[in-house]
Amino acid sequence: MKKPIIAGNWKMNNTNATTKTLLQDIAPLVENAQCEVVVCVPYTNIDTARKAIRGTKIKLGAQNVAWAPKGAYTGEISAEMLKELKVEYVIIGHSERRQYFGETDQSVNARVKAALEAGLKPIICVGETLEEREAGKTAEVVIRQTNGAFEGIEKAYLKRIVVAYEPVWAIGTGKTATAQEANDTIAIIRKAIRKLYNKTAANAMRIQYGGSMNAKNASELMAMPEIDGGLIGGASLKAEDFAKVVNY
Numbered sequence: 001m002k003k004p005i006i007a008g009n010w011k012m013n014n015t016n017a018t019t020k021t022l023l024q025d026i027a028p029l030v031e032n033a034q035c036e037v038v039v040c041v042p043y044t045n046i047d048t049a050r051k052a053i054r055g056t057k058i059k060l061g062a063q064n065v066a067w068a069p070k071g072a073y074t075g076e077i078s079a080e081m082l083k084e085l086k087v088e089y090v091i092i093g094h095s096e097r098r099q100y101f102g103e104t105d106q107s108v109n110a111r112v113k114a115a116l117e118a119g120l121k122p123i124i125c126v127g128e129t130l131e132e133r134e135a136g137k138t139a140e141v142v143i144r145q146t147n148g149a150f151e152g153i154e155k156a157y158l159k160r161i162v163v164a165y166e167p168v169w170a171i172g173t174g175k176t177a178t179a180q181e182a183n184d185t186i187a188i189i190r191k192a193i194r195k196l197y198n199k200t201a202a203n204a205m206r207i208q209y210g211g212s213m214n215a216k217n218a219s220e221l222m223a224m225p226e227i228d229g230g231l232i233g234g235a236s237l238k239a240e241d242f243a244k245v246v247n248y
């Protein structure tokens, strides 16, 4: 049985001071969680978060990683640097990175490889924009992004990878994909993985839904057969809301 995985993506929120209090508030509320619980915090808060979650169920994640191991890449953070801080998961290819910071399928793929080589667990994000959805291109886009992200990734690494389907139009908008829509698109992503590898690998892959997932809609989404977890933005910034999603 796959263990579901609920991850909070804090995006560019929280200082070290609020990181500590938020995690202290979350920890007791998720103590009996049946799923894996992850918080993906800003780089500057990683060390504070690591200390705050010691002895709890919560695991540590970052929100991006460089494709190169080291060198002249001003502003980037390497996989080795994250490993040193005991980071376990890293979000790669979030739509906000693609939209505002020029991330492409190629750079996402290179970052995934760097993360895997250093022993990190990538959470690879894919998802269509509203324009693409309205043009009937959802399947084409998520298949292209999936194929791109997995290009040249050895089968042996698949166990460490999580995919997040995040329709861009549902992020931060309060509009969720219906559970059925999310389920159907995740099935398309899983089929793409099956074509790249095999049925066993595709079925074993944990694929999350993300996009306005919250305390109210989490249980309906999580009940869908293809949905193996959630990537939570806004609702991960409030202890009670995040805990309700985790305990869906």
Ligand code: 13P
Pocket: 009, 094, 166, 170, 171, 172, 173, 174, 210, 211, 212, 213, 231, 232, 233, 234, 235
């Ligand atoms: P919201 O939950 O705020 O819509 O954000 C989703 C997201 O982008 C998580 O990565």
